[in-house]
Amino acid sequence: MWLDYHSGAQLTIASGVLPPHPTFRIQLMRATLTLCGIIITACGLSSAADTPRDLARLIDGHIDQKCPDGRQAALLSESAFIRRVTLDLAGRIPTVAELEQFRNSESLNKRVELVQRLIDSPDFAFHHRNELDTLLLRRLEHNDQWRAYLLEATQQNRPWNQIFREIMLPEDACPDDARPATFLRRRIRDLDAMTNDTSKIWFGVNVACAKCHDHPLADDWTQAHYYGVASFFKRTFQTRNGSLGERFDGRIKYMTTDGDELEAEFMFLTGKKIREPKLELDEAKLKEYREAIKNSEKDDKAPSPPKPDFRPRAQLVDAALADTEQDFFARNIANRIWARMFGRGLVHPLDQMHSENEPSHPELLQLIASDLRAHGFDLRRLRQAIAMSDAYARQSRLLDDIDPPSEHLFAHAVPRPLTPHQLSLSFRIATSNPKELTGLASQNDWEKQRQELERQSEGVARQIEIPDDGFQVPISEALWLSNNPQVERDYLSASNNRLVGYLGSIQSNEELVVAASKSILSREPRPEEQSALVRHLESKPDHRSAAIDQVVWALLATPEFRFNH
Amino acid sequence: MSDPITTNSLSRRSWLRLAGAAGTAGFAANMSGVEVLAEPALTTALKHSGKRVILLWLAGGASQLETWDPKPGRPTGGPFAKIQTCVPGIEISELLPKMSTRLNETAILRSLNTKIADHGTAYTLMDTGRAPEPSLNFPHLGALIARELGQRDSKVPDYVAMYTSTEGRRQGTAGFLGGRYNPMFLTDNMIPADIKRLESISDADHQDRAELRDFLASMFARQHSHPMYDAHNSAYQRVRGLMTSDHLFDIDREPQSMRDHYGPTQFGQQCLIARRLVEAGVPFVKVARAWWDSHGQNFETHQELCADLDHCLAALLDDLKARGILENTLVITLGEFGRTPKINGSLGRDHFASAWSCTLSGCGIRGGSLYGKSDKDGQNVIAGEMNAGDLYATIFSALGIDHQKEYMVGSRPVPITDFDSEPCYEVLA
Numbered sequence: 001m002w003l004d005y006h007s008g009a010q011l012t013i014a015s016g017v018l019p020p021h022p023t024f025r026i027q028l029m030r031a032t033l034t035l036c037g038i039i040i041t042a043c044g045l046s047s048a049a050d051t052p053r054d055l056a057r058l059i060d061g062h063i064d065q066k067c068p069d070g071r072q073a074a075l076l077s078e079s080a081f082i083r084r085v086t087l088d089l090a091g092r093i094p095t096v097a098e099l100e101q102f103r104n105s106e107s108l109n110k111r112v113e114l115v116q117r118l119i120d121s122p123d124f125a126f127h128h129r130n131e132l133d134t135l136l137l138r139r140l141e142h143n144d145q146w147r148a149y150l151l152e153a154t155q156q157n158r159p160w161n162q163i164f165r166e167i168m169l170p171e172d173a174c175p176d177d178a179r180p181a182t183f184l185r186r187r188i189r190d191l192d193a194m195t196n197d198t199s200k201i202w203f204g205v206n207v208a209c210a211k212c213h214d215h216p217l218a219d220d221w222t223q224a225h226y227y228g229v230a231s232f233f234k235r236t237f238q239t240r241n242g243s244l245g246e247r248f249d250g251r252i253k254y255m256t257t258d259g260d261e262l263e264a265e266f267m268f269l270t271g272k273k274i275r276e277p278k279l280e281l282d283e284a285k286l287k288e289y290r291e292a293i294k295n296s297e298k299d300d301k302a303p304s305p306p307k308p309d310f311r312p313r314a315q316l317v318d319a320a321l322a323d324t325e326q327d328f329f330a331r332n333i334a335n336r337i338w339a340r341m342f343g344r345g346l347v348h349p350l351d352q353m354h355s356e357n358e359p360s361h362p363e364l365l366q367l368i369a370s371d372l373r374a375h376g377f378d379l380r381r382l383r384q385a386i387a388m389s390d391a392y393a394r395q396s397r398l399l400d401d402i403d404p405p406s407e408h409l410f411a412h413a414v415p416r417p418l419t420p421h422q423l424s425l426s427f428r429i430a431t432s433n434p435k436e437l438t439g440l441a442s443q444n445d446w447e448k449q450r451q452e453l454e455r456q457s458e459g460v461a462r463q464i465e466i467p468d469d470g471f472q473v474p475i476s477e478a479l480w481l482s483n484n485p486q487v488e489r490d491y492l493s494a495s496n497n498r499l500v501g502y503l504g505s506i507q508s509n510e511e512l513v514v515a516a517s518k519s520i521l522s523r524e525p526r527p528e529e530q531s532a533l534v535r536h537l538e539s540k541p542d543h544r545s546a547a548i549d550q551v552v553w554a555l556l557a558t559p560e561f562r563f564n565h
Numbered sequence: 566m567s568d569p570i571t572t573n574s575l576s577r578r579s580w581l582r583l584a585g586a587a588g589t590a591g592f593a594a595n596m597s598g599v600e601v602l603a604e605p606a607l608t609t610a611l612k613h614s615g616k617r618v619i620l621l622w623l624a625g626g627a628s629q630l631e632t633w634d635p636k637p638g639r640p641t642g643g644p645f646a647k648i649q650t651c652v653p654g655i656e657i658s659e660l661l662p663k664m665s666t667r668l669n670e671t672a673i674l675r676s677l678n679t680k681i682a683d684h685g686t687a688y689t690l691m692d693t694g695r696a697p698e699p700s701l702n703f704p705h706l707g708a709l710i711a712r713e714l715g716q717r718d719s720k721v722p723d724y725v726a727m728y729t730s731t732e733g734r735r736q737g738t739a740g741f742l743g744g745r746y747n748p749m750f751l752t753d754n755m756i757p758a759d760i761k762r763l764e765s766i767s768d769a770d771h772q773d774r775a776e777l778r779d780f781l782a783s784m785f786a787r788q789h790s791h792p793m794y795d796a797h798n799s800a801y802q803r804v805r806g807l808m809t810s811d812h813l814f815d816i817d818r819e820p821q822s823m824r825d826h827y828g829p830t831q832f833g834q835q836c837l838i839a840r841r842l843v844e845a846g847v848p849f850v851k852v853a854r855a856w857w858d859s860h861g862q863n864f865e866t867h868q869e870l871c872a873d874l875d876h877c878l879a880a881l882l883d884d885l886k887a888r889g890i891l892e893n894t895l896v897i898t899l900g901e902f903g904r905t906p907k908i909n910g911s912l913g914r915d916h917f918a919s920a921w922s923c924t925l926s927g928c929g930i931r932g933g934s935l936y937g938k939s940d941k942d943g944q945n946v947i948a949g950e951m952n953a954g955d956l957y958a959t960i961f962s963a964l965g966i967d968h969q970k971e972y973m974v975g976s977r978p979v980p981i982t983d984f985d986s987e988p989c990y991e992v993l994a
Contacts, residue, residue, distance in 0.1 A: 208701070478804050
């Protein structure tokens with residue numbers, strides 16, 4: 001389905017007629033660069049990118065090569081770039097001080113420096129924590145302990161494979177810490193949920209269809225795969241005091257669509273089967289162990305249950321991490337991070353990694369997955385590299401292009417709804433007094449401030465819909481912003497430390513409108529907007545403070561504020 | 566990110582049937598255009614037909630033996646007698662005397678075997694028409710109906726759900742159909758959240774700022790286009806219209822005689838609101854009445870709850886009929902399951918999903934019909950067994966919605982009713 005390309009052929013055409021246009025020449029240089037990348041790949045050094053910037057260049061090479069000439073959208077303006085990248089790396093819009101600092105910088109390297117500053121900021125860990133919480137637990141529960149665990153992990157930039165081990169095998173990886181077990185504990189009574197959610201979230205594979213029949217679209221997934229993965233969880237249990245364990249026996253039997261009853265094997269998604277060694281226990285001992293496990297499930301004072309030598313869930317963790325061939329584990333997280341930054345995955349939908357749904361850029365996915373593996377599953381590095389690429393910094397589709405290139409070519413940005421936390425935090429930032437809340441631009445106690453913002457924005461975040469593909473802003477959100485007293489109290493308050501209060505101190509309507517627009521939309525108003533907003537203020541000379549409220553509200557309620565575009 | 570949920574073209578058969586019904590036979594003559602034209606043409610035809618649903622949700626599970634499928638004289642029968650209804654051959658519990666004279670627009674289904682008897686899972690099963698599946702967030706009935714029968718820019722809500730009891734309170738979800746179809750959920754108040762303007766802003770200012778927002782959004786739209794932006798704008802553009810629908814929730818606007826007709830109970834008042842809503846064009850209203858979960862003292866519980874149900878359902882049907890909208894309004898009584906024939910030690914009945922009943926009245930329904938049969942003690946279905954999918958297929962068919970219609974969720978086609986579901990043609994008009 002995807003166009004195959006031959007870099008050689010493209011190069012020949014390109015070098016045949018050398019156009020004078022400078023951007024074209026840059027593209028040519030990129031093509032050459034990518035060619036080097038491919039040669040390097042061919043030599044088995046696919047993760048040859050040393051720095052995130054090197055990786056960014058390789059990413060651009062892959063994207064450029066597939067994109068039809070001259071069809072790529074222009075790069076974002078500075079204001080638009082800092083908004084996008086701050087949302088993506090800090091999980092919020094920039095403060096006015098951050099916006100101005102960036103625009104006033106004369107460094108030739110200012111984008112790269114900005115990305116670096118955001119990656120190193122305390123915001124990054126909070127934002128990444130919020131994203132992981134949504135990915136791993138959705139809203140099955142809100143659990144402060146678990147969120148604290150995730151925050152520790154993101155603050156230390158813990159490698160993704162280590163996080164995986166801690167969450168999927170907490171009894172081994174961190175026996176004294178009950179928090180990471182939350183992922184499995186939340187699903188412990190539902191074998192299907194453990195099976196499906198693990199496959200989807202950690203491996204990018206949706207095997208749910210294969211429970212009842214072999215997957216109708218993808219030959220890859222059969223009932224044997226479904227029950228193979230389920231087998232790894234079959235023996236998992238929870239003790240009364242909240243830790244996890246595995247039983248000594250227990251296999252799954254299932255009916256095929258032909259009506260045969262089969263015993264499931266321990267089989268990973270790659271088809272790799274794990275043979276269970278014969279259990280060297282006599283009946284009496286086995287009975288005793290079973291009793292001990294039963295007691296630990298009922299009684300929080302019971303001694304720790306015995307541990308079998310062969311533990312299927314531990315086998316799954318090992319098998320997943322050892323799979324460098326199909327590399328579901330690395331490819332999944334690489335693809336998810338890509339989608340976070342670009343609005344769609346290289347494999348899309350994100351849980352459809354199978355042979356009938358090829359990646360749009362197979363080599364690129366391989367490249368970033370291998371890079372992750374080669375650099376200790378450092379997720380920050382990949383996000384940083386993506387944020388430094390030109391592909392990331394392109395404008396979203398413009399209307400004058402009547403036939404824009406398909407989204408999977410990444411020739412233009414795909415708009416994304418803000419996540420609940422991004423939106424709730426951004427409401428807070430936008431409606432703060434911009435002179436007081438300066439963020440990374442000058443606040444020494446910013447980490448504490450950010451923590452406080454997280455706390456304040458949690459309640460609203462929980463009411464906002466988690467966006468999936470095809471997201472539609474629900475009417476309840478529009479009604480809430482239009483009529484809820486909390487909005488008036490928290491976002492439109494006229495106190496001095498809030499935006500409305502600050503705007504009230506500005507005499508000139510023109511300046512007021514500029515300040516409001518920069519606080520909320522991270523840019524100056526366009527002339528038509530400027531005059532409309534000024535007109536609105538002028539039309540209500542008798543109740544100026546109400547008019548200011550309305551200007552702020554109208555800007556907050558725009559699609560421009562609601563989306564990352 | 567284009568809309569992942571698209572609708573497959575309807576089958577030729579259903580298109581012809583519906584196109585014929587909508588009087589657009591001219592269209593049907595040109596079959597070459599069907600694939601392109603079928604959906605919008607049909608959707609419009611359907612949506613203009615003004616079909617509506619009121620679901621009376623008997624939360625906790627009402628006893629079929631004390632309502633629609635009595636077994637007096639049997640060990641499982643309990644103390645109540647059965648009474649002859651206005652339809653020869655149909656007898657129901659004496660706890661429903663008003664309904665016994667009003668079965669002419671109602672079908673009774675006595676053969677539900679839905680197998681699942683815990684509240685949570687059974688609730689999902691009966692409110693979505695299929696067993697829950699971890700990887701698929703299937704929409705609840707109200708959202709499906711809102712999607713199928715709602716108007717895009719309607720000034721009234723698409724889906725209102727009332728549930729004032731705290732016990733077993735469960736909010737419906739639009740699942741993969743998206744937030745556009747989430748219910749307006751009424752819990753503590755009889756009016757939806759955020760539908761009333763705050764006193765601190767005048768109506769003129771409220772409108773001015775909405776217009777200012779629309780202007781800013783239109784400026785943005787000059788350079789940016791995406792279906793998500795359209796959905797955002799349409800949500801905001803519906804706000805003012807929806808706010809004007811607040812009067813629909815105000816039953817003080819009804820004459821005293823009408824309020825008396827529905828009675829003073831909360832359920833009665835909510836039924837009256839439901840009638841006001843469907844009359845104004847709301848496609849789906851759910852009124853939940855709790856709490857039927859009579860593990861102890863089943864008979865006292867049902868004496869009280871059935872009286873309320875009997876009165877309110879009868880009042881609702883009479884009113885809809887008098888206004889001439891019953892033929893376009895499907896009224897459903899349903900819960901998550903029925904109750905055990907066996908009477909337990911606390912004179913209660915427990916959860917039971919093997920042979921229980923529900924009713925369908927009005928739109929598309931063959932009135933006075935009875936379908937299915939349980940055995941003499943009510944333990945098993947012995948004729949016309951139906952599952953949740955069959956019931957859903959019947960509901961959709963009554964409303965003129967193709968029950969085999971498919972949504973595309975990502976790359977997966979998902980039929981609106983579960984695989985192998987069949988409508989119960991015997992109760993369809």
